[in-house]
Amino acid sequence: MLYFNGSSISLGVGADSLDFSEFSDTLSLDAATSIALGANAFTFNLDSSGDFIISDNGTVFASFNDDGTITFNGNVTALNQTIGALTVTSTLSIPAGSIDSAEIATDAVGSDEIATDAVGSDEIAAGAVGASELASSGVTSGTYGSSAEALTLTIDEDGRITSLATSSISASVAADSLDFTDLADTLTLDANLAINSAGFGVVWNEDGGDSDFRIEEIQSPTSFCRRLNR
Numbered sequence: 001m002l003y004f005n006g007s008s009i010s011l012g013v014g015a016d017s018l019d020f021s022e023f024s025d026t027l028s029l030d031a032a033t034s035i036a037l038g039a040n041a042f043t044f045n046l047d048s049s050g051d052f053i054i055s056d057n058g059t060v061f062a063s064f065n066d067d068g069t070i071t072f073n074g075n076v077t078a079l080n081q082t083i084g085a086l087t088v089t090s091t092l093s094i095p096a097g098s099i100d101s102a103e104i105a106t107d108a109v110g111s112d113e114i115a116t117d118a119v120g121s122d123e124i125a126a127g128a129v130g131a132s133e134l135a136s137s138g139v140t141s142g143t144y145g146s147s148a149e150a151l152t153l154t155i156d157e158d159g160r161i162t163s164l165a166t167s168s169i170s171a172s173v174a175a176d177s178l179d180f181t182d183l184a185d186t187l188t189l190d191a192n193l194a195i196n197s198a199g200f201g202v203v204w205n206e207d208g209g210d211s212d213f214r215i216e217e218i219q220s221p222t223s224f225c226r227r228l229n230r
Contacts, residue, residue, distance in 0.1 A: 139164050 035042070044052050044064070052064040063071040137160045144166055145151045154163040195202075204213055 137162050 046052060046064065046066040049066055051066055053060055054062040060071075060073055062073070065071070139161050144164060148169055149166040150169050152165045152167060153161055156162050206213065
């Protein structure tokens, strides 16, 4: 609508009468501009093959694409360094090496953030887990056990040793449990040996084949030998 005030003509534009087809394809601001939304929603509807791109002097910072993907080039900083819940309905891709200990708060990742069996050999680099990454099992480090000590271990379901103790090794032979088959064929004394019969008789029974009972003195076997023949 045209207006004439007697000296000049002005053009009035009706509300909701202009679309982007009436504007230049490239719009340049001539001053700082703010858009006050109030209670109104501001929606970009990518209803075709077009993308919504934010750039600075030709450098793309963010791209909202019509295929549903969102790309950020550079760092993403949240106010007060706090980001609320992030919901991803498709796939969130994180470049390799972009997240390390500086980006993850202490104790920020626990069992609630990691699915069961989600971390395996493919997710852990060789040599990445050392003593500082393992929780203490409560066992004092050291060398345990010897030829005279036996070990008693308690192992949990994760294969960790949670308790450890040693005990002396002792051997005892039950009465009347040994026979000559348990002894070496040649026995060598390491001290004087005395056999006290204590009222019991000693019987040597040659109940086998052509066997002999011989007593010899090693310096002169023939001079101290008594042969008992059957």
